[in-house]
Amino acid sequence: MIISHNLKMYVQKLRSSNLRPTKQRLKICQFLFDRKKTFHFTVEALNKKINKNVATKVSLATIYNTVEAFTNAGYLKEILTSKNKSYYDTNIKSHHHFYDEGSKELTDIHYSQIKLSRVPVPPKGKKIKNLEVVIRIQK
Amino acid sequence: MIISHNLKMYVQKLRSSNLRPTKQRLKICQFLFDRKKTFHFTVEALNKKINKNVATKVSLATIYNTVEAFTNAGYLKEILTSKNKSYYDTNIKSHHHFYDEGSKELTDIHYSQIKLSRVPVPPKGKKIKNLEVVIRIQK
């Protein structure tokens, strides 16, 4: 097994978010972030991949907890879809999605592909956290 | 009980979508569309309102079936949120939403408040069904 060069970085990253660098969290970090391309996933799918062919499994509850913690810490972004299942994205940069209603697949839309020339002022006392465009497509 | 002036209209509307104008569907039509302002709802909330103080209840399964049928027929629009519960909108015109992460409330954004000056071409063989902007807000 190759030890990630980024392990130390993840330890620091986690500490800086007040998250203890546990074995489980580091394993999940490596799985999510030791790659060139960003990707989308559901908790169920992540659980399967993380625990495929390994001796010591990470429990489903921990996968849920970690994904939530990472989302709060800003390492992940929750994606909006119409389905009652949460999708996450390791690409936290501002960008948008196609959502294919048939295959239920999400595809990135690079932010430069969509231009908003007018955005509303948020209601009093509220701040805009995030602006997301989802384009639903079908055959 | 006032009989809706629009009953005949709903019968025709349903027929034109190959949906039999049953008592249940007409009741739901009246509840959803016999009003000046459009609104958002969840199936659970609709179920409660439809069956409040009535002798013969519409079953939850029918509420689900009907909302799905009406959405497919284009009478309703499903709204995108990050929560694992479906929200629907009787306003099917192109418009967008604020989604308050704290209160989980949805507010309409009039279409003129958002201007998209650039929209991507959909993948080959696919058509754009719907384009939705959700602005997540927080305190």
Add this chain to the structure above:
DNA sequence: TTCTAGTTTAGAATTATTATAAACTAAGTA
């Protein structure tokens, strides 16, 4: 009136997620 495909229904089943509480562990302190 009869027939049939479409619809409704109650309840069971499924799916995704959250809660619980006991066991474990990272990391600060003596």
Add this chain to the structure above:
DNA sequence: TACTTAGTTTATAATAATTCTAAACTAGAA
């Protein structure tokens, strides 16, 4: 190094939203 404790993990139970099932019902055509 051992001790301590708050944070974390875990298996499992609980919950919530939705879908499935199959029997009973009904709109509308013949």
